[in-house]
Structures are given as C-alpha cells and as structure tokens.
Amino acid sequence: MKHYLTAEWGKAMARPYYRIYLSVMVALAALLALTWWWTGREGMFQGTFGVCLGLLVPFLSMGLYLAVMVADVVFSEQHKLGTLKNEVSYGLPRARIYLGKLLTAAGAGLLLAFLTLLVYAVLCRLLIPAGPRDGAAIQTFLFYLLSDIPLWLGALSLTMAVMFNIAHTIPAMAAVLVPLMGLGxxxxxxxxxxxxxxxxxxxxxxxxxxxxxxDLADVALWDPAYLLWCWGVGLLWTLGSTAAGLALFARRDIR
Amino acid sequence: MRNYLAAECYKTFQRKYFYIALAVCLALECVLLGCCWLTMSWGNPNITFSSTAVLVPFLLGMGLCAPLITGDIVFSDQYKHNTLKNEVSYGVPRARIYLGKLAVTALISVLAALAMLGLYLGGCWLLFPHAAGDGQIWALVGYCLAGAFPLWLAGLGVVNACYFLIRSNTIAAFTGVGILVLVSQVFQLLGLLIHPVFEVIRQFMPNVMVDSLAGMAFQWDYVGLCWLSGLVWFVGATAIGLLAFCKKEIK
Structure with missing residues (x-):
C-alpha cells in the first residue's frame, strides 16, 4: 500500500492539472483578499482581519463541489484512457487501488484547502488591520472549517465511488452532483x-x-451537537459510499 | 453539411446514451408526479393541476445546464477516443464539424425538452383536479417557455464551446457551469463592493433572467430582452468557440 500511495501521490502532484487547479484556487483567494483591501482603501469596507475570515465562511460550502474536481485530478479519467485496466490486470488488489486513490485524493484535497486558506489568511493579516474582537471571529472560522471538513470528505468519497463504477465522465458527474445538490x-x-x-x-x-x-445560518460557537452532526453525516457518507463503491468495483468488469 | 448532419444524427440516435439519459429524466418526473399524486390521495387538498404545473416555471433553470448532458451525447468524448482528429484530418471543414454538432445538440435538446414537458404537463393534466384558474397557468407556462428558450440556447452555445475547446470533460463541464451559474454571483458581489454597473450586467446573465421570468409574468418586452440576451450569448459563445477551434491543434 505504501508504494501505491507514493506512486499515486507522485502522479497527482506531477500532473499540471493539480498545479493549475491549486494556482487558480490560490489566485482566487488572493483576489478576494485584495478585493477587501482595495474596497477598504476606498472607504467602502470597514472590516478587520476577523471580519475577513468570517466573510470566507459562506464560501466553505463550495468545498463540496471542489472535492469533485480533486477526485477527478487523482482518478484522471482512467476508464477512458484504459489505464485502470492496466493496474487491475497487473495484479494489484482492487481494494488497494480503490483505497489508495481515495486516500491520495483526500490528502491532495486537504493540502489544496490548507494552502488556499493559508494564502487568504496571510494576505488578510498583512493587508487588513486587526480588531479587538478578532479572537472570537477566528474561533468561529475554525469551528466552521472543522465542521465542514468531514462533509468535504463525504463528497469526495461519493465522487470516487461513482467514478470507479461509471465509466462515462458526464453521467458520472451527474450522478454525483444531482444527489449532492438535489437531495436536500x-x-x-x-x-x-x-x-x-x-x-x-x-x-x-x-x-x-x-x-x-x-443550510443552518446561526450556530452557537463550538456547539458540540452541530460538530457531532457534521462529523456523523460526513463519516456516514464517507464510509457508506466507500463501502458501496468498493463492493461494486470489486465485482466490476473492467474493459 | 446535410450529409454531416445526417451522420451525426444517425450516430446519436444509434447510441443508447440519449435514450438512457432521457429515460432517467422521465423516470424522475414520474417520481415527482407520483409523490404529488400520493399526497393528494392522502387528502392533501392543495394538490391541483395549477399547483403542480406552476412548478414548471421554477424548474426552467435546469434547462440551462441540460446541454451538459445533451452536448456530451453528441460530442461523445471525441478527444478521448481521438475520433475528432479523424474527422479533422479526413478533411471535413472545422466550421462544419462545430456547427453540425451544435445543430444536432440543439435538435436532441429540443426533443428531450418536448418529451419532458409533455410528460409532466400531460401527467398533471390527467392526474390532478382542475379549477377555474387553469387557463392562467397555461398562459404563465407558455410565457416562461417563450422567454426561457433563447436562454437555453445561450447555455447550449457556452457548453458546446467548452466541450470543443477543453480536452478534459470534467473541466469542460465545470467551466460551463461556472460561466452559466457562478459568474452571476461574482458579479453580484462586485456590484455590491465595487461598482453598480456589475449588477446591471448581472441582470443580463442567462441564469438570472431565467429565474426572474416567473416574477415578470406577461411583460412581453422582458421576453424580447431574453431573446436579445440569449442570442447575443449564443452567437458570442459560438463565434469564440468556432474561432478558437479553427486554430486549435488537435492531438
């Protein structure tokens, strides 16, 4: 498994896809920070560093959809290119292929999220003055971040399960995005x-x-019930879709 | 061009993809109708023809993203299978390839839309009780469809350009959705923060127009605006897509 993970990680990082994706995300984060700085200089935006972090909270829900692209970076349309067949016929256990790619995607996704948020936070810290109530705002941001990570992992696992089992890209995307956006x-x-x-x-x-x-707008800071809900739902989707995806992939005819 | 269109149509209607995708959408509609019918049979008095048919104007926004599926049915991963290269190197003019596929996509999108609208409205008509205000609902549905059609064409133009210009299907699909759905939200933010002109531009984005159609009921000049905006988007996206595709290196 260690070798497989190393190989998958190396492949994902070496592709321009991931680097371009990372650059776009970092550029967007920087652009957003610079927007706050510019509008602050013009006198339209009066927020502090903590307010800037708070403004990022609504964007965290986009992580569900960005996770779909992270899965695509790692899975890299292997059905279409016929490379999944190579891996399987080489004799690698299917569970190792499945879990290896899932873990690599989770790592790549967390790295992407960390670097994007880091660039945003550092730029905001440098460009925008701190305020007296920033401590609470930082805690709120960290609380939402901690709540959203398992949900992102759930979306990532669902995407992986679908990608392994539906060979066509666009129907696979529909099979991920329709439940993700439509079920609620x-x-x-x-x-x-x-x-x-x-x-x-x-x-x-x-x-x-x-x-x-x-969907919930107002949550008390560090509300344990909310954290438990997020982690419960996220892990349920992660484990459920991984179990279903792995069971189906183990029996699938790879052409 | 006629031969190319005939060939593309033959290919599209021979593949199972179109029929499976349409069957899934129709099945989902049947589930929706079935749910409404069930609650009606359990004694919900609010379920009538007008209360179910009025959902149509609110679901028209989905038609903007539907070209992601119909475009994929026609384009059929040609970059991956290297079949686009065959077409180009065989000597078919690139404009014919681009416009031919666009026309066939439009054709099957219209067919699918007709089938879906027919099944849903027909089901509502047959299953649910009628009242005096039904004529008004038909008029509202007709008004919204008249405004939404050019906006769907705009979505079709954008998505087709993305499929032709971007090799990876996933990135093409995300770019299409990004242009059609997310750009308006960025413009809203920019309108609030930087200059109100962004908000004015946002009002001409296809997704904003399709969502506000139901609220603008029976102002026919708004439908005219939808046609203008939709055709500008459609022609603009097609022109950009075609020009870039003519210069693109097909590997």
Missing part, C-alpha cells in the same frame, strides 16, 4: 407536502444529507 431541497419539499409520518421521515433523511448542516 427534495427532502425539504417532501417535508412540506406529506402527512405527519412522511414529513418526519423526510426530516430525518434531510438531516442526513451533506448540504443540510450548511
């Missing part, structure tokens, strides 16, 4: 429609979607 609104609509028991059931299912914790 769908269950919320059912909650309003049906009789009592159906609303209750839809309510439970809604709370199990990856987007449900992100």
């Amino acid at each position: 609104p769908f269950f919320r609509a059912i909650m309003r429609l049906g009789p009592e028991w159906l609303s209750a059931g839809a309510g439970v299912l809604y709370r199990l979607t990856l987007t449900a914790p992100l």
